[in-house]
Amino acid sequence: MHPWIGAGDDDRRRILTELGLDSIDELFESIPPEVCIDRLPMADGRDENAVRSELVSMALDNLSPECVPSFLGAGVYRHVQPSVVDAVLSRAEFFTSYTPYQPEISQGTLQVIFEFQTLMCQLTGMEVSNASLYDGATAMVEAVLFAHRLKRGKLDRVVLAETVHPMYRRVLATYADPAGLDVVVVPPGDDGRVSTDALREAAGDNLSCCIAIQSPNFLGIIEDLPSVADTAHSTGALAVQVVTEGVSLGLLAGGGEHGFDVVCGEAQSFGIAPGYGGPHLGFFTCREKNLRQMPGRLAGETIDDNGQRAFCLTLSTREQHIRRAKATSNICTNQGLMALAATIWLESIGGYGLRELATACLSRTEDLKRRIIDSGGPWQIAYPSSPTFNEFLLTGPGAGVELARRLADEGVLAGVAAHRWGGSWPDGLLVAVTEQNTAGDMEAFIDALGGIS
Amino acid sequence: MKRRAIRHEPLFFERNPDRLRRQGFQLPPLDVPAVDPDSVLPGAALRDQIADYPDITEMEVVQHFHRLSQLNYAVDEGLYPLGSCTMKYNPRLNEQTARLVGLAAAHPLQPVEQVQGSLRLIWELEQALMAITGMAGVTLQPAAGAHGELAGILMIRKALETRGDAREEVLVPDSAHGTNPATAAFAGYRAVEVASGPDGTVDMEALDRLMTDHVAAIMLTVPNTLGVFEHHIVEISKLVHDRGGLIYLDGANLNAFAGRALPGLMGADAMHINLHKTFATPHGGGGPGAGPVVVSETLLPHLPVPRVVKIGDRFTLVENDDASIGAMRGFYGNFLILVRALTYIRGLGSDGLREMSDVAVLYANLVRHRLAGAYNLPYDSPTLHEVVFDDARQTINDVHNTDIAKRLLDYGFHPPTMSFPLIVHGALMIEPAESVSPDEVEAFCDAMLAIAKEAEENPELVRSAPHDTPVSRVDEVRAARKLKVRWTADNSS
Numbered sequence: 001m002h003p004w005i006g007a008g009d010d011d012r013r014r015i016l017t018e019l020g021l022d023s024i025d026e027l028f029e030s031i032p033p034e035v036c037i038d039r040l041p042m043a044d045g046r047d048e049n050a051v052r053s054e055l056v057s058m059a060l061d062n063l064s065p066e067c068v069p070s071f072l073g074a075g076v077y078r079h080v081q082p083s084v085v086d087a088v089l090s091r092a093e094f095f096t097s098y099t100p101y102q103p104e105i106s107q108g109t110l111q112v113i114f115e116f117q118t119l120m121c122q123l124t125g126m127e128v129s130n131a132s133l134y135d136g137a138t139a140m141v142e143a144v145l146f147a148h149r150l151k152r153g154k155l156d157r158v159v160l161a162e163t164v165h166p167m168y169r170r171v172l173a174t175y176a177d178p179a180g181l182d183v184v185v186v187p188p189g190d191d192g193r194v195s196t197d198a199l200r201e202a203a204g205d206n207l208s209c210c211i212a213i214q215s216p217n218f219l220g221i222i223e224d225l226p227s228v229a230d231t232a233h234s235t236g237a238l239a240v241q242v243v244t245e246g247v248s249l250g251l252l253a254g255g256g257e258h259g260f261d262v263v264c265g266e267a268q269s270f271g272i273a274p275g276y277g278g279p280h281l282g283f284f285t286c287r288e289k290n291l292r293q294m295p296g297r298l299a300g301e302t303i304d305d306n307g308q309r310a311f312c313l314t315l316s317t318r319e320q321h322i323r324r325a326k327a328t329s330n331i332c333t334n335q336g337l338m339a340l341a342a343t344i345w346l347e348s349i350g351g352y353g354l355r356e357l358a359t360a361c362l363s364r365t366e367d368l369k370r371r372i373i374d375s376g377g378p379w380q381i382a383y384p385s386s387p388t389f390n391e392f393l394l395t396g397p398g399a400g401v402e403l404a405r406r407l408a409d410e411g412v413l414a415g416v417a418a419h420r421w422g423g424s425w426p427d428g429l430l431v432a433v434t435e436q437n438t439a440g441d442m443e444a445f446i447d448a449l450g451g452i453s
Numbered sequence: 454m455k456r457r458a459i460r461h462e463p464l465f466f467e468r469n470p471d472r473l474r475r476q477g478f479q480l481p482p483l484d485v486p487a488v489d490p491d492s493v494l495p496g497a498a499l500r501d502q503i504a505d506y507p508d509i510t511e512m513e514v515v516q517h518f519h520r521l522s523q524l525n526y527a528v529d530e531g532l533y534p535l536g537s538c539t540m541k542y543n544p545r546l547n548e549q550t551a552r553l554v555g556l557a558a559a560h561p562l563q564p565v566e567q568v569q570g571s572l573r574l575i576w577e578l579e580q581a582l583m584a585i586t587g588m589a590g591v592t593l594q595p596a597a598g599a600h601g602e603l604a605g606i607l608m609i610r611k612a613l614e615t616r617g618d619a620r621e622e623v624l625v626p627d628s629a630h631g632t633n634p635a636t637a638a639f640a641g642y643r644a645v646e647v648a649s650g651p652d653g654t655v656d657m658e659a660l661d662r663l664m665t666d667h668v669a670a671i672m673l674t675v676p677n678t679l680g681v682f683e684h685h686i687v688e689i690s691k692l693v694h695d696r697g698g699l700i701y702l703d704g705a706n707l708n709a710f711a712g713r714a715l716p717g718l719m720g721a722d723a724m725h726i727n728l729h730k731t732f733a734t735p736h737g738g739g740g741p742g743a744g745p746v747v748v749s750e751t752l753l754p755h756l757p758v759p760r761v762v763k764i765g766d767r768f769t770l771v772e773n774d775d776a777s778i779g780a781m782r783g784f785y786g787n788f789l790i791l792v793r794a795l796t797y798i799r800g801l802g803s804d805g806l807r808e809m810s811d812v813a814v815l816y817a818n819l820v821r822h823r824l825a826g827a828y829n830l831p832y833d834s835p836t837l838h839e840v841v842f843d844d845a846r847q848t849i850n851d852v853h854n855t856d857i858a859k860r861l862l863d864y865g866f867h868p869p870t871m872s873f874p875l876i877v878h879g880a881l882m883i884e885p886a887e888s889v890s891p892d893e894v895e896a897f898c899d900a901m902l903a904i905a906k907e908a909e910e911n912p913e914l915v916r917s918a919p920h921d922t923p924v925s926r927v928d929e930v931r932a933a934r935k936l937k938v939r940w941t942a943d944n945s946s
Contacts, residue, residue: 002808004801006889012815019822027814027818027835030681030684030835031682035714037713037714039807040711040806042585042803043802044805046802048800051796052550054799055550055553058555058574059556059570062556062571064554064555066554074562076560082478092530094525095735095737098533098535100738100739104859104923105923106738107524109739112518114939114940115464118464118466119506122506132740134600137780137782170779171782173779177641178641225498252494253499253500257500274559275557276571277788278561279740280783297739300938303928304924304925304926304928314929314936317933324631325635325638329635330599330635330639333598333727333740334740335596336740347477347514349477350474351508352502353508355502355503362494363487387498416562439485442485
């Protein structure tokens with residue numbers, strides 16, 4: 001008998017007797033014998049310590065960015081991690097419960113979702129937020145499909161800035177084909193920012209359902225949001241802002257304040273471990289008038305029979321379990337526990353705290369840029385006059401992959417190769433700096449650069 | 454719910470009305486020159502301080518969430534018999550391994566030579582899932598079951614297009630979970646419903662009629678949402694394959710037969726596996742899940758990228774492949790969920806996985822046996838890991854499945870699933886799962902029997918339930934009519 005299985009041999013015999021059966025095999029007689037097997041071709045179960053050892057050995061086979069100066073970003077960032085985040089989400093009342101379909105015994109989860117929705121609206125300047133989506137890439141896909149629905153499926157063109165995370169663009173390509181969407185990618189101008197003229201030309205007149213840009217963009221550069229929103233609306237398209245570094249919203253106004261119709265993306269920065277890529281946290285915010293086309297779950301406020309405030313899931317008539325083939329999305333499970341992590345994190349950091357945190361990222365990023373320029377090596381900051389938040393493109397000898405490898409040999413995880421997925425920008429390293437990168441890390445970065453010059 | 458103190462916790466935004474600034478976290482000391490944002494960023498891009506966003510202390514944060522947690526029911530509290538959702542125990546070992554810093558802190562864009570451990574883990578889980586299902590290949594990328602369904606149907610679409618045989622329809626039995634038709638539509642197909650026969654399985658005559666050369670695939674759940682195994686599965690596969698279609702199996706109920714039968718032998722071309730069901734990764738209040746998809750030889754070339762490849766004893770990633778459907782999401786899936794699933798599979802192994810299914814099926818049949826005298830069983834075919842009753846005997850007294858569900862809350866149990874299958878009106882879909890003790894299953898049966906009696910003797914008591922929960926019955930209609938989906942200062946309550 002295994003400790004994770006509730007009935008021992010005696011229990012099983014007793015239950016079989018009650019059911020009038022001789023063997024458990026009789027319960028499986030409805031399965032045709034030709035699809036059955038005697039045992040699985042794998043080893044039998046092992047005790048906890050043995051399993052733990054195997055997993056520990058795998059963990060030790062990774063080089064951990066926790067142990068060396070790391071400037072890896074490109075959509076996944078290392079920020080302050082208050083220990084309360086993991087402590088709270090380790091409470092079984094949160095992590096072993098299910099989707100709060102029974103509101104009377106799920107007020108904890110439901111209130112958390114309501115607080116999460118409120119926080120996301122405050123950060124993005126938007127009016128409504130859903131309860132989460134899988135990740136930033138799929139959140140952007142959902143935004144495009146949302147725009148397509150709002151335009152009644154008649155405007156099949158989607159205009160996408162090339163400086164939207166290439167991985168997100170790749171995921172959109174997977175979904176675009178069956179949805180009948182035609183994705184037009186617009187490269188950045190000489191300053192690394194999207195050109196509104198190029199966007200307008202690509203969008204045409206009443207041909208595109210949306211224009212999607214990322215800000216800060218894949219190269220770390222802050223886009224001119226008001227002019228992008230105006231451009232989108234002048235062509236009859238919705239304006240979609242993708243955000244991959246949530247902490248930027250501590251300093252930068254979200255697209256909601258600049259006329260955007262959707263602000264969506266990745267909220268991993270809010271207390272969620274890099275975790276080799278997941279689980280992370282997709283978010284989606286939009287205007288209230290478009291709420292009924294919004295994908296994903298939603299918590300709302302109401303009252304109970306005694307007139308007390310209570311929360312429940314609402315507008316589920318948009319969802320697959322009611323609408324089936326006509327649902328706004330096929331999503332069922334989302335990222336509930338990750339939304340909880342983000343809520344705990346955002347409430348720990350606070351409104352002033354988030355601004356302080358974002359300002360620290362900015363100060364440290366500007367410090368590293370200055371040190372690189374002052375080092376006098378063959379290194380350049382691409383697009384030097386364009387404003388960045390906490391990430392920039394470094395170019396020079398060895399450019400991307402090779403440079404990253406040589407700096408790793410010097411003990412610094414210096415950045416992500418900018419041409420990993422191709423791109424019309426110069427090859428180089430995307431260098432991300434957060435409040436966790438100390439002056440010592442910066443010195444190590446400069447020393448490593450010096451070591452290979 | 455007698456064990457719990459009833460209290461309401463104010464919203465985060467409602468505390469601290471005088472906006473005293475407190476501190477809930479610490480930053481590393483600023484050891485570089487401070488930069489004034491106005492000096493380097495365009496003024497128009499900067500935001501004002503966010504209004505109504507308090508700053509509170511660490512302990513206030515802990516208390517807030519601790520109090521909220523006490524308003525929740527959870528697997529650790531008692532039986533959570535949501536049919537088809539498989540609410541089983543989440544072993545604490547899984548939580549430990551998922552927090553190993555070498556795994557949790559790994560950045561997904563580190564060069565492959567720095568993340569051999571992560572890649573090995575992915576590869577090992579792939580091998581295990583192929584062994585458990587008898588299939589030729591697998592992707593671990595999808596983030597949830599429905600996402601896996603979509604990946605599977607897109608692979609089917611790609612295979613048929615590659616064959617020069619693009620088709621327009623996907624067949625879905627009327628007993629299916631709502632994600633199946635939603636997925637088919639999302640993938641660009643028309644979902645066509647197949648009626649169930651009197652025993653709750655697919656009607657072979659209806660299938661024969663509908664299975665034309667317009668049909669790309671059939672999406673079948675095995676066992677189906679009634680807990681009944683599609684005993685014609687081999688004939689169905691043959692019929693569909695002979696007419697050029699492919700077989701998609703919804704693996705949400707794999708925990709009914711793991712270790713006893715192989716989807717590979719059933720003729721499956723694709724099947725998603727909900728790791729948060731069969732393989733005990735936590736449901737987390739609604740995710741994150743993970744929905745790996747196992748595939749046949751036919752679909753192997755079309756698996757999503759990136760893929761982990763083993764070369765000698767090292768691992769690398771394949772990022773591009775023209776035959777692939779492309780990427781389903783960012784990076785390589787919900788990796789830390791994969792860590793938990795591999796931990797669970799290693800712990801149970803070949804013998805334990807079979808025991809898992811055995812006890813899950815045994816418990817469901819115990820529930821069926823005990824409750825059959827009190828609740829109506831609309832389909833009396835043999836059932837595996839779950840059983841579906843309806844409220845036909847209770848509606849005589851104007852007591853409905855939702856009332857029974859709410860009354861169960863008073864007895865300290867989570868209710869069964871009621872929203873589907875659509876072919877059962879007033880459904881009560883019960884899945885005990887294997888991890889609780891028999892005592893817990895029996896206590897649940899006793900509660901159900903007591904409620905059946907109450908429905909006859911004192912129906913109002915059941916209709917007005919719950920009576921002993923943190924809030925009484927919640928007005929869900931009002932929530933949808935008077936929409937309030939975020940807190941605002943001018944509209945606080």
